[in-house]
């Protein structure tokens with residue numbers, strides 16, 4: 001990037017976008033070159049403290065995107081969290097980027113393997129539609145296929161792990177997790193360096209099975225943590241009966257079942273190279289953060 005490049009980060013009121021902006025600043029980018037996209041005027045207090053430019057727009061509003069993209073050189077397009085009409089929303093964003101003359105676009109996609117029938121089809125299809133729109137747009141692109149946030153691993157393990165063990169329909173499949181903050185740092189490093197034109201990267205840590213995770217937690221806590229893997233339907237019936245919302249059960253069950261058929265397995269080599277160090281491993285995460293929190297909340 002040149003010193004004068006203006007970088008716009010979307011989803012800046014969210015966890016990932018905000019962390020990318022913090023990392024850009026830590027890596028020496030002048031605040032005046034950074035533009036943060038928000039859609040809600042009541043959510044920008046924290047962003048204001050970073051002294052970056054704040055722009056307002058909504059992916060659903062093409063005109064607002066055209067306005068905020070004007071004069072921007074590089075766009076970090078953070079995927080929306082609204083699954084229903086995500087492809088349509090995203091394609092509007094890409095069209096506005098083309099019309100505004102944006103030179104480079106980075107997009108946060110999802111790590112996955114191609115399979116005949118994906119168990120996370122509703123998530124992957126909109127990412128692929130967006131990737132294809134970007135690739136066909138003529139804009140220089142970098143696709144970041146992010147693995148799962150390690151930050152959501154506790155939701156997979158459940159609150160009652162010490163009582164019932166791990167209960168997930170993931171079989172012996174492996175899943176690649178990385179800390180969201182390290183994925184954000186990776187994106188910031190790509191934004192400020194060269195050599196990423198028209199590349200697709202896996203931004204994910206090494207992969208682990210839930211039996212390995214159960215074993216780590218057993219070692220760390222000295223408690224015997226079991227791992228039981230039911231079929232997807234049995235999982236959904238059980239956890240919904242126990243009070244988990246249908247939406248949450250379907251999300252966790254879908255990701256776990258996709259893990260079972262190898263859709264989410266990855267290795268951390270590409271992320272390590274881009275980040276410039278080995279990302280935090282699941283084992284370290286369990287040792288350093290999760291177990292302490294868990295033990296204190298479990299009393």
Ligand SMILES: NC(=O)c1ccc[n+]([C@@H]2O[C@H](COP(=O)([O-])OP(=O)(O)OC[C@H]3O[C@@H](n4cnc5c(N)ncnc54)[C@H](OP(=O)(O)O)[C@@H]3O)[C@@H](O)[C@H]2O)c1
Pocket residue numbers: 010011012013014015016017038039040043057058059060078079080081082089108146147148149152180
């Ligand atoms: N890899 C993973 O494990 C994983 C897990 C969860 C989600 N994701 C994906 O990664 C994205 C970023 O993660 P995150 O943790 O930062 O999510 P987050 O904290 O929920 O942030 C999502 C951001 O997107 C913004 N946004 C949503 N819809 C928008 C729209 N129509 N127009 C403009 N902005 C919109 C939100 O704005 P508001 O603050 O106004 O809502 C927020 O700033 C998510 O949106 C989702 O697509 C990945």
